[in-house]
Amino acid sequence: MKNVFVYCEVTEEKRIAEVSLELLSKGRKLAETLGVKLEAVVLTDQAGDTLETIQEFGVDVIHLAESVELFPYRTLPHFRVVQAIFEKEQPEIALFGATSVGRDLAPRIASVLRCGLTADCTSLEIGDHVDTKTGKEYKNMLYQIRPAFGGNIIATIINPETRPQMATVREGVMKLEKADKKKVAQIKNYKVEEILKPEDLVITIIDRHIEPQKVNLKGAGIIVSGGYGVGSKENFKLLYDLAAVLGGEVAATRAAVDAGYAEHERQVGQTGVTVRPKLYIACGISGAVQHRAGMDQSAKIISINTDPNAPINAIADYAVTGDLMEVLPKMIAYYKKYSK
Amino acid sequence: MEKIKILVLAKQVPDTRNVGKDAMKDDGTVNRGALPAIYNPDDLNALEMALEAKDRLGNAEVYVLTMGPTRAAEIIRESIYRGADEGYLLTDRKFAGSDTLATSYAISKAVKKIDPDLIFCGLQAIDGDTAQVGPQTAEKVDFPQITYVEKLVEISPTQITLKRRLERGVETVVAPLPALITVHGSANPCRARNVKRVMQYKHARTLTELKEENRENSELFKDRPYLKIEEWSVDTIQADDTHLGLSGSPTKVKTIDSVVLAQKENIVLTSSDADVEELMVDLLKSRVIG
Numbered sequence: 001m002k003n004v005f006v007y008c009e010v011t012e013e014k015r016i017a018e019v020s021l022e023l024l025s026k027g028r029k030l031a032e033t034l035g036v037k038l039e040a041v042v043l044t045d046q047a048g049d050t051l052e053t054i055q056e057f058g059v060d061v062i063h064l065a066e067s068v069e070l071f072p073y074r075t076l077p078h079f080r081v082v083q084a085i086f087e088k089e090q091p092e093i094a095l096f097g098a099t100s101v102g103r104d105l106a107p108r109i110a111s112v113l114r115c116g117l118t119a120d121c122t123s124l125e126i127g128d129h130v131d132t133k134t135g136k137e138y139k140n141m142l143y144q145i146r147p148a149f150g151g152n153i154i155a156t157i158i159n160p161e162t163r164p165q166m167a168t169v170r171e172g173v174m175k176l177e178k179a180d181k182k183k184v185a186q187i188k189n190y191k192v193e194e195i196l197k198p199e200d201l202v203i204t205i206i207d208r209h210i211e212p213q214k215v216n217l218k219g220a221g222i223i224v225s226g227g228y229g230v231g232s233k234e235n236f237k238l239l240y241d242l243a244a245v246l247g248g249e250v251a252a253t254r255a256a257v258d259a260g261y262a263e264h265e266r267q268v269g270q271t272g273v274t275v276r277p278k279l280y281i282a283c284g285i286s287g288a289v290q291h292r293a294g295m296d297q298s299a300k301i302i303s304i305n306t307d308p309n310a311p312i313n314a315i316a317d318y319a320v321t322g323d324l325m326e327v328l329p330k331m332i333a334y335y336k337k338y339s340k
Numbered sequence: 341m342e343k344i345k346i347l348v349l350a351k352q353v354p355d356t357r358n359v360g361k362d363a364m365k366d367d368g369t370v371n372r373g374a375l376p377a378i379y380n381p382d383d384l385n386a387l388e389m390a391l392e393a394k395d396r397l398g399n400a401e402v403y404v405l406t407m408g409p410t411r412a413a414e415i416i417r418e419s420i421y422r423g424a425d426e427g428y429l430l431t432d433r434k435f436a437g438s439d440t441l442a443t444s445y446a447i448s449k450a451v452k453k454i455d456p457d458l459i460f461c462g463l464q465a466i467d468g469d470t471a472q473v474g475p476q477t478a479e480k481v482d483f484p485q486i487t488y489v490e491k492l493v494e495i496s497p498t499q500i501t502l503k504r505r506l507e508r509g510v511e512t513v514v515a516p517l518p519a520l521i522t523v524h525g526s527a528n529p530c531r532a533r534n535v536k537r538v539m540q541y542k543h544a545r546t547l548t549e550l551k552e553e554n555r556e557n558s559e560l561f562k563d564r565p566y567l568k569i570e571e572w573s574v575d576t577i578q579a580d581d582t583h584l585g586l587s588g589s590p591t592k593v594k595t596i597d598s599v600v601l602a603q604k605e606n607i608v609l610t611s612s613d614a615d616v617e618e619l620m621v622d623l624l625k626s627r628v629i630g
């Protein structure tokens with residue numbers, strides 16, 4: 001009762017998804033602050049060694065449901081089992097990865113439990129709240145913090161009355177940290193066939209093609225990132241050229257992705273990937289809060305912008321005022337000149 | 341045989357993709373009024389898929405439901421220009437301040453009144469990017485949901501085959517009707533307006549719009565009843581007030597903080613050869629690159 005739950009997503013390779021391990025790391029800290037337990041929920045056909053991975057994160061209880069109906073992921077079977085677990089266990093907090101699985105499952109769960117859900121949080125904290133109208137005090141709320149639409153604004157969202165307090169978080173936002181001490185988790189098994197009804201099995205998967213991940217932004221040491229100011233898909237080639245000579249990856253803002261200059265996998269920010277490279281070169285990027293949420297922890301930031309007052313300049317180590325079409329070729333040329 | 345009823349959920353959103361400098365107020369917040377209100381992009385893909393379904397089924401009708409202020413009737417006209425048969429505007433002051441749970445409650449009550457066989461929504465609305473209203477509506481009307489759909493593969497009056505676009509690939513699923521489908525932005529773009537339909541429906545109005553134009557006594561609807569866009573209130577859909585608006589929303593905004601960017605000590609350069617040369621030499625020396 002009243003514990004912190006993390007829905008652990010099982011990947012194609014039958015491992016626990018990176019984002020779930022990150023959430024277990026965060027969940028452990030939240031549980032410690034609240035003085036409660038950390039519990040993991042795992043739904044798959046056969047758990048195999050995934051449970052060992054989870055044990056490294058200081059989990060107290062693992063709720064395990066194994067059935068052929070649970071892998072690969074389908075909405076309704078997962079929905080029914082998680083609903084059954086949550087109704088019985090009454091979690092205080094429930095965290096999901098903001099993946100195509102988490103974003104499919106979490107809202108349906110929130111709807112049936114009639115509780116609040118905040119998408120794409122960039123930070124989670126514990127704190128108190130006083131309702132200014134009623135004067136009622138709420139202790140130890142989950143602060144669900146995320147950029148809000150409307151300029152450089154961050155909103156703190158709470159669910160005072162409903163439980164669980166639910167949130168989704170993108171991969172890379174929370175730091176992955178194993179527990180200092182290994183704990184042996186108690187494992188609770190569920191009889192899936194007693195939970196699922198025939199109507200939960202009406203959708204069938206007839207074909208799947210899963211490809212390995214192509215773009216690896218999270219692992220890149222150097223990122224050359226382009227915004228709407230790059231102006232076209234052709235101009236983006238300059239960014240690829242610079243990335244190639246520096247040995248980096250190319251990323252983009254949502255405005256650039258929406259305009260069709262770059263693929264969606266390359267989007268950095270609150271609703272894209274969060275990166276912490278040693279060098280982030282922001283080309284034609286204004287620096288909206290949703291974008292900065294995904295890159296402001298880069299070790300060094302260079303901004304290239306025609307506008308000397310672009311907000312991104314405030315967090316840049318080097319602010320180059322100028323046209324990227326002029327600056328990037330020069331960077332390539334000077335790099336070649338001096339790098340030998 | 342009875343007609344298959346297809347419903348599209350479409351939302352009018354501020355164009356967050358165009359938050360230019362003119363839309364910013366001095367305090368760094370966005371002046372929503374200065375942003376154009378547009379048809380949520382994914383919802384146009386949803387409308388197209390609904391129209392494709394109708395084309396293939398033949399015996400079907402496409403309805404559009406939108407929840408929003410009076411102005412959101414624009415979405416319904418736009419949908420009709422592109423081929424939708426009819427629309428409903430769900431509008432009431434009591435809806436103001438609804439989070440996704442309260443919104444999906446209101447929408448689900450309207451859905452039950454319409455009683456469709458298939459619902460298409462966008463994957464997400466660009467003002468919040470939550471992607472929650474679709475799955476929450478599906479749960480409330482007890483439909484299975486198929487999210488992230490990129491392609492309509494096959495449809496019959498009893499089942500639908502769909503291709504889903506996932507992070508790392510595609511998946512094809514078969515679902516029985518009824519079902520709720522959320523459509524990915526990579527699906528077919530929406531067909532253009534049909535000129536004949538624009539001519540025929542450009543005077544379509546809600547009653548409130550007519551009043552705002554001081555034409556409430558006009559004979560418009562009497563002569564051409566198909567020009568009337570239905571407006572539904574909380575009472576029409578028999579919704580419970582306590583599940584709506586701010587009081588019906590479990591999520592509360594505790595605080596809104598504007599982010600004050602602590603100006604980092606930085607080196608300001610120009611695009612001159614000398615400056616770019618200095619930059620690259622600096623980076624190489626400090627071993628950030630190289």
Ligand SMILES: Cc1cc2nc3c(=O)[nH]c(=O)nc-3n(C[C@H](O)[C@H](O)[C@H](O)COP(=O)(O)OP(=O)(O)OC[C@H]3O[C@@H](n4cnc5c(N)ncnc54)[C@H](O)[C@@H]3O)c2cc1C
Nearest residue numbers: 227228229253254255269270271272284285286291306324
């Ligand atoms: C719910 C939600 C989620 C979002 N999630 C994300 C996210 O994950 N990631 C993200 O990036 N955004 C996200 N956004 C969008 C974000 O708010 C901004 O709209 C976006 O980041 C702006 O992108 P931009 O900087 O490329 O474009 P703009 O703001 O248009 O900036 C373009 C910049 O280019 C400069 N420029 C123009 N021409 C040149 C030139 N020739 N040389 C050099 N500079 C030039 C201009 O001075 C300007 O500063 C989200 C928005 C919402 C509402």
Ligand SMILES: Nc1ncnc2c1ncn2[C@@H]1O[C@H](COP(=O)(O)O)[C@@H](O)[C@H]1O
Nearest residue numbers: 349350407461462464465470471472473
């Ligand atoms: N007010 C609304 N009126 C009609 N449809 C909506 C509304 N809000 C959300 N939707 C639908 O739900 C989808 C997801 O919205 P969201 O959960 O806000 O990202 C949208 O693409 C629409 O299809």
